[in-house]
Amino acid sequence: MFGGAYFLTNLEDVSTITGARLKNVDEDMRIEAEANWIRAHRQQELEDLVSNPKREIIEGNLYTSKSWNRIKEKIQNETDGFDLIACRPQGPFGHFASKQTETIQDVIETDSNSKEELFVMLLERTLKLLSPDGGILLTQVPVMGTKPKIAAAFWKEYLERKHAEGYEFIFESDHHEMGDSMAVIRRRISP
Amino acid sequence: MSETFEPGAWRNEKAPEEIPFGERLRLLRLRIGKAEQRSDDQEVRLLEAEIRATEAGKLFDREEFLREEEKKKQRSKSDVLREMQGLNGSGEKDIWNYDGMYSEHSEAGYDEAFLTLLHKLNYESIARLVHERAGELKRPL
Numbered sequence: 001m002f003g004g005a006y007f008l009t010n011l012e013d014v015s016t017i018t019g020a021r022l023k024n025v026d027e028d029m030r031i032e033a034e035a036n037w038i039r040a041h042r043q044q045e046l047e048d049l050v051s052n053p054k055r056e057i058i059e060g061n062l063y064t065s066k067s068w069n070r071i072k073e074k075i076q077n078e079t080d081g082f083d084l085i086a087c088r089p090q091g092p093f094g095h096f097a098s099k100q101t102e103t104i105q106d107v108i109e110t111d112s113n114s115k116e117e118l119f120v121m122l123l124e125r126t127l128k129l130l131s132p133d134g135g136i137l138l139t140q141v142p143v144m145g146t147k148p149k150i151a152a153a154f155w156k157e158y159l160e161r162k163h164a165e166g167y168e169f170i171f172e173s174d175h176h177e178m179g180d181s182m183a184v185i186r187r188r189i190s191p
Numbered sequence: 192m193s194e195t196f197e198p199g200a201w202r203n204e205k206a207p208e209e210i211p212f213g214e215r216l217r218l219l220r221l222r223i224g225k226a227e228q229r230s231d232d233q234e235v236r237l238l239e240a241e242i243r244a245t246e247a248g249k250l251f252d253r254e255e256f257l258r259e260e261e262k263k264k265q266r267s268k269s270d271v272l273r274e275m276q277g278l279n280g281s282g283e284k285d286i287w288n289y290d291g292m293y294s295e296h297s298e299a300g301y302d303e304a305f306l307t308l309l310h311k312l313n314y315e316s317i318a319r320l321v322h323e324r325a326g327e328l329k330r331p332l
Contacts, residue, residue, distance in 0.1 A: 007301035007317060013325035015332050083324055086301055086317065133328065136312075136320070138305045172307045183308045 002087035002126070004029065004057065009045045011054045018074055018082075019057040020067065026050040026057070068125055081131030081186070086138045090179075093119065093142030115144040116154070127167060130186040137186075143179040165189065208250065215245055236260075 004026070005019030030050070033043050049055065058074070060067030075081055093115055119142060130137055146154075159169050166189040172180040207215060219242050226234035237253060244251035302309070302316050314320040325332070 008321060010318060013318075013322045013332065015330050079330070083328060083330070084317075084321060086305070088301065088304055134324070136324075138301075138308060138317075140304065170308065170311055172311075181305050181308050183305075183312060 002062070002085065002089075005055060006046070006049065007086050009049050011049070011052050014054060016074075016078065017055045018071070019055070020060065020062060020071055021057065022059065022061055024057040024059055062122065071129060075129060079131060080133070081135050082129050083131050083134075084136050084138070085126060085129060087126070088140045089119065089122070090140045090142045093144055113144075113146060113150065115142075116146055119144065120158075127162070127184060127186065130184070132166065132186050132188045135186045137184040138181065139184075140181050141179065207245075212245070216242060219245065 002020050004021055004024070005017050006029070008014070008017060011017060029046060030043075033046055056074075058067065058070050060070060062068070123139070126137060126139070129135075162169065162184075166187045168185045168187065170183040170185070172182065210218070219238055223235055223238045223242075226238060237256060240256050241251040241253075302318075305317065309316065309320065312320065314323065
C-alpha cells in the first residue's frame with residue numbers, strides 16, 4: 001500500500017495486497033532490476049510478485065480524492081479496513097531520493113508548516129483505512145525541519161486526540177522525532 | 192575626515208546615477224562578463240536585472256531584488272497542493288530507490304526501515320508480522 005507494494009514477496013498469508021501510486025512501475029522495476037544486476041533469484045521473486053493475482057496496483061494521485069475513493073472502494077468490497085499499511089513517505093518530503101521530481105522537498109516555508117500539514121492530511125486519511133480489528137500502519141515520519149517546540153506541542157495534542165479515537169501510536173524512539181518511523185494500531189472503541 | 196566602510200564610498204566611487212547612461216551599461220556588461228567567468232550565477236542575474244532597470248531609467252535596489260526573488264520561490268500550501276494534484280505518472284522519474292526491495296542499497300528494504308518498530312511489536316520481519324496476524328485474523332486467503 002502506498003508505493004508499488006513490493007515490500008512482501010510471499011503472498012501466501014495475504015488475501016490481497018494493494019499498491020497505490022501515480023503509475024504502475026512494475027515494468028520499470030523489471031528493467032531497473034536487470035540493469036542493476038540484481039541477483040537472479042530476486043529478479044524471479046519480483047517476477048512472481050508482479051504476476052500474482054492477489055496483487056493490485058491502484059494508479060492515481062494521492063493528492064486527489066478520486067484516488068482515495070478508489071482505495072476505499074477496495075475496502076468496502078472486501079473487508080472493513082486494511083490489516084497492514086506500509087509506506088515510506090520520506091522520499092517526497094525529504095532529501096534522499098535520487099530521481100525525484102514528484103516531491104515537495106523544495107517548498108520554502110512561508111509562515112505556515114505546509115509540509116507538516118500535508119503530511120498530517122495524508123496520515124489522517126490513511127488511518128481511516130485501517131481495520132479497527134488491530135490494523136497496523138507502519139510509516140516513516142518525514143524530516144520536515146519542524147521546530148522542535150512546534151513538533152512536541154503537535155504530537156502531545158494529536159496523540160491524545162487519536163488515542164481517544166482508538167489509535168495507539170508506537171514510535172521508534174521515545175522522543176517522537178521527525179525522521180523516526182512509527183506504528184499505529186487501530187482498535188475498536190466502545191460505543 | 193570620517194571613514195566609512197560602505198562599498199564604493201570609501202574608494203570614492205561614483206553613485207550609479209552619477210555615471211553617464213552609456214558608460215553605466217558598459218560597466219555593467221563588463222561586470223556580467225567577470226561574474227560569468229566566476230560562474231557566479233546570482234551575480235549575473237542581479238547585474239542583468241540592473242541593466243534592465245537602467246535601460247528603463249529606474250534605480251536598481253539589489254536588496255529589494257533579492258527579497259522579491261526569495262518571495263517568488265516561496266509557495267503557499269495551496270500552491271503546493273495544486274501542483275501536487277496536477278501530477279500524473281511520469282515513468283522513469285516516478286521510480287524511487289526507496290520504493291522497493293529490488294535495489295542493492297541496504298536502506299531500500301522495508302524490513303530495515305521498520306526494524307526497530309517491528310522488534311517493539313515483537314516481530315522479526317514484515318513477513319513474520321503478516322504471517323502471525325493472518326493466523327490471528329483468519330481472513331479467507
